Amino acid sequence: MNNDIQTSITALRHIVNTIKTFDTCESCIDFINNQVKEEKVFLIVSGSLGQQLVPRIEHDIKLDSIYVFCLKKCNHEQWTSKEQHQKIKGIFIDIQDICNRLKEDIKQSQHELTSIQTLSSQTSRISNYLDASFMYSQLLKDIILNIEYDDTTREQAKKDFIDFCRIYYAENNAELCVIEEFEQNYSNPSPIWWYTRECFIYSMLNRALCKQDTEILIKMNFFIYDLHQQLEHLHKTINNGQILTVYRGQGILPTALDRMIQNQGGLISFNNFLSTSTSKEVSLCFCQKALQKPEKVAVLFKMNIDPLISSVPFASLDEHSYFQETEKEILFSMHTVFRIGEITPLTDDNKPRFWKIHLTLTNADDEQLHQLTEHMRIDLSSSLDSGLQINMDPTWRLSPLDYQLIVDRYNYIGWVQKKQGKLSEAWTSHKRALRILRKYLPPTHPRLAMTYNYISLLYSTMNDNLRALNCLKKALRIQEKVLQPNHPHLAETHFHMSIIFERLNKIDNAFQHAKKAVDIGCQAFMTLDDPNMKNYFLEEAMTFENHSTIINIESWFIPFDILMIMCTLLAIVLALIFLSTIILDKTCHTVPMMLVANSCLAEFIFGSDMFGMALFTFQNDLHQNYYPDSLCIFRGFLGYVVTILKYYSYLLQAIYRYITVFYPTRLFWQSIRFQVCLILATWIFGFVCPLPYILNHEIKYNIDNQICQMPLQLSFLTIYNALCVYMIPVSLTILIYFKLVRYVQDMRKHITSANILYRAQNELKMVRRIVILVMGIVMIGFPYTLFIFISFFTTPPKYHFRIAYIFIDTLMAFVMIAIFQFTEPLKMSIMKRITRQANAIIPVIT
Template sequence: MASQKSNTSTSNIENSQLNTRKNEIQNETNIQSICFVENFVLIWLDANVKESSDQFYDSVHQLQRFVNTIILVSDEIEYADLIHYTKNEKVFIIVSGTFGINLADIMEETPQIYSIYVYCDQREYHEKWATNFRKIKGVFTDMIPICEALRRDVRQANNDLISINILQSTKSPELDQLFICSLILKEVLINNEYNEETIKEFIKFCRVHYNNNSYQTKIIKNYEKNNKKLSPIQLYTSECFLYSMLNRALRLYDIKILTKINFFVENLHEQIKKIYSQSNDQQQITVYHEQTISNDQFLQLQKNLNSLISFNTFLMATMDKELSLKFLEQSQNNPDLIDVLFKIKIDRSISSYPFIILDEFDHYKDTDRYVLFSFNAIFQIKKIQQLNERLWQVNLILAKDDDEKLKSINKWIEKEFNQLNGFLRLGQMMINIDKRDRAKEFYEMLLESTPEDDIEMFAYIHRKLGYINDQNNELNIALSHYEKSYEIRSKNIQANDPRFCKIYAGMGAIERKQGHFEKAIEHFQLTLDIYKHSSKPNPSLMAFCLFNIGLIFCEQNKYDEARDKLEKALRYQKDSSSHNYDLLAKIHSNLSIVFEHLTDYKHAIEHAQKALEIVTNIIEPNHNQIGIYQDHLNKLYQKIDE
């Protein structure tokens, strides 16, 4: 693969390009002005390196083959600011010997730092202390071996950052919102419509974000001229800007970039699919994928033996087991992470999920044989075994075409989202899994691009933004969005039309938080009254209104009335075909609080347990909301013990 090639010969940059590059890098010193489009940033920390030197720019030209954003800093304060800002990126550090001695301990404990390269003139002296730090990959006196090490580490870091989604085997498939989100993302990206203007806009976007990178700029220019002739597979396996941007966007659910790059996902998928359908490769092969995962992720693997797992990318795996083991041996030996060798058995007789053996399709024509799976390949976890103290092997097989759990989930998706298409489904899922910032970014982008005559869409978007801002406790902004949605709809429909109900309910929720209880109850009751006379009531929205009225009674210390409303809300939500698990968890949680005030600890614990069980399955394991629910349950246990 590309990662095993080394071609870091120094390139000569024309004087005009060099001067432009100097000016551009000088404008990058303020980290907050940089929009990251890749998973990585490289910080070069050295008080003696000058931005104006030809040597620096020549080094940057070499390094940017692997990391786009390179920032030179000359003091510890500026370095600390940079590290604080780079929360979503993995950081590679080139550091002078002097700064290395002073900062190695701190760097070792900084989670976003992936690798450190000490660049100095006194190699023997600095190797004495550098060997004590696992993140330091070596002491170097020349840039070429740093580039070789960086290329290898970027490749492994990309592997380690691949998002894994594991279907919880002990729960109803519909409860696992994270796994469902990955399926919806796949559906959206490989089926979305695009035109030539989409590609032009994407290239324009790339030019802006790679304008300081002469290496990638050449590739972008070639892609602009020849995108119809170029092979998507070869572009992807070259690990150029397309590969880097796509994998970051997939990891972070960056809808802004996904809406721009989705045409490439579809093209890549279609090429893999076409080659797969025409190939006569053997029915059964075994390949390997190495990845370092967290202890929490590994625990989920162990808990869900025989369940399903998906990799949220175009997964690349090798036929060479020893090659995968070699890369794992070079990992950081981080005690908080576990090395996993995924052994993947492919059987075409039971699974038709497309993949190809790269060989001549690989950009680099590697002798190491690789397999490339199409997007979001799904596997079944068959066996987990420990190979040594830090290394585990997880045996997978491609999911069968007739897998019942997958069928059940896909039916649920079509039923739940039958009125939403494309990226609108993904926007709703961002709300469902509590990625509100991504959802807000998406709907704001949609608001700008929606045609002025599409009144229904404008009303829908404003309502969604109202909900998101409400959840972010930006109440005045939220209310203005709901009012805008109401204003748009009121031009065409009567005030008692059911299409107003979600707006009324949203406004009521905000008014409740603002302490305007009478106004809030008025809006909730209006919604309930409309649905009482509607041929198509919405039980989930009625549950939402009753839930909020129950909260008002809680705030007024009317706990018997609160219990009555919350129990009615629970019945409506359970009867609803809409699986609003977030609301269901909140109803159970607040019933627990009500029963706690009524000193009925048995029922308080039952509802607290149910709330925790639900929320654990719909948001990411490290989300702070899980801790809040767990703390409440622990407090109830303590009260019983007392």
């Protein structure tokens, strides 16, 4: 049975995002009465439970439709009749039938989810809340469409919105697939195509515009702007100047109809993107469906449009909609304003439930709308700032909900001004919101916490981190008192605090708040048996300055971390011994030994860098967390630098041997001065070559491998890195070796001085040792090279960097031993010192 329930829920999630299940009538009623505010409820109930539950809740206006789900249909046909319970859509024995009907009813409900506001024809100034609300909707439109986006800001806004949607639809696999598609193909086909598709965009946008949900509108601002721009572009291509008649059928509450009748001749505003049709029959179908809801009346709007004087852009969707058959749809941009004309009933009943309303689209020169707009911009703003009572009816008093909406608008204006770089104006807007909150709402109101969050973002933009942190602390104190422990707003505040603490270099505090943010986020948005979404949330957490959090480590991490630390430490000690020997022993003050010292110095720096990486990884693995410290990117950059220095130092040794054999008379080329110049050139090249990795921000913290490296993938920089760091120095070293081999073979065939032949053979021997050393280093780095090759075709293994660096670090000590074994002067000097200490005579006093 549990499997059947889970299967049903999975099927329903393809249609709706939020599903709640209840075992008793009381728990269901309590949820609808206390938890549901403005949402519509679609109830699926069993036959036996429905007989008790339906009579108790069917008159609730929040309840849209009821579906009785049972195995024996005949047992419940009598009590579920339409005459008794008009909201019951039928008795269903198959969940797929419920899904099909539910999809139709939700479409109808979303079609009716349009905020409609009216204004009397006699109104020339704002005198009550309905007038203010009407004009505020127009102000909101101006705010949204005044934000312009370039490619960079649009991409960032799109990313923020997609991240939000992935969390919001965390348990809805169908919508997650669409979100992924939206991310990849937003610009192609078009915003209209995405809007008309039955997916998260349409429902989320219309609900946000209807409820004036500031948070959602901020996140969707880029899409609203793009959709409006496309409609405006299409509207300009209309060449036909004839009057256009379109229709819209929908259900509205009787109170809304009464306001339209009272304000006949006045203005009416549809605050969403308005969908209409040139087909009267299509609109009548929506009216017929609306008549099935007893609490509503059906209205057929007949709208006359003059394309030449229209005040808002509109366009036909025939060639741009997601659907092939668009129901001859005409889409208007948001907050379209019409003049209310004749209103007549279409039935002869005493209380008619079917009406026809004539509307005419206003133009930019509409005198009443122009006067109100000017009054709004000048008088309303000052009225609100002074307590919302000046120049208004003294009997008018606002409710707490009214103040909330006003605060939301001020915060929204402030956010827009911040985006535009108008920081002082943004501060003024948020300050007004704060003043209203402190004067008219409780000190623990959630809107106060939200306003503090907005102000903290403003301070953060101004690099005033201490004041930003202070605002976040105030917001957190309020949220902890009034919100549930797993509320997403708590996660957001903790997250912002972790960012500020890291900027203040307080890593421990940053870690604590980042951990809390992720813990709350996991509780709020996903279940423990949903590892994919949990991993996604954790990865997204790291994008904000790569803050710390908790991870599970593999059993082999710690032992290999310790092994890597020990080997790199041994390599550092050996490199220091070799360097000090070459510096202190005068017999080692030769050009070849100077080049060996250069290699030892490169190995010392490389070992130190690897030791730092291994130690950092060990500490994070030990505490089961990850976060990049302030030196992580630098260590990654330095790793590329010293790898170049190391390989090119061996190349310089091979070049020197080549010069002494092929150009023995070119003494300047063999001189210390010339060789020092070559060493300096390689060091300069070593630091310059990896600069593109830094400038393009390619060195990133890899979470799984606890290391800062350039991601392995098929790209220009990956090929550039392999070419400059490995292929060029290794290939040239091997080429020099083969040229020396061939040269010695030729000398043996001809009469040659024994001294010259001996010297050439000796140099060949040294170059052979260098080649062996270089090839040994290449073999040590074989896993790294293999993973680079794999990355050209597919994703490398999860712990590819860990595996590669285990080989590199553990065999580094063997490289230093090989240098000791292959460098005779160094070997002899060290052995002489060891022998001298063993043979030392220690005087004994008796």
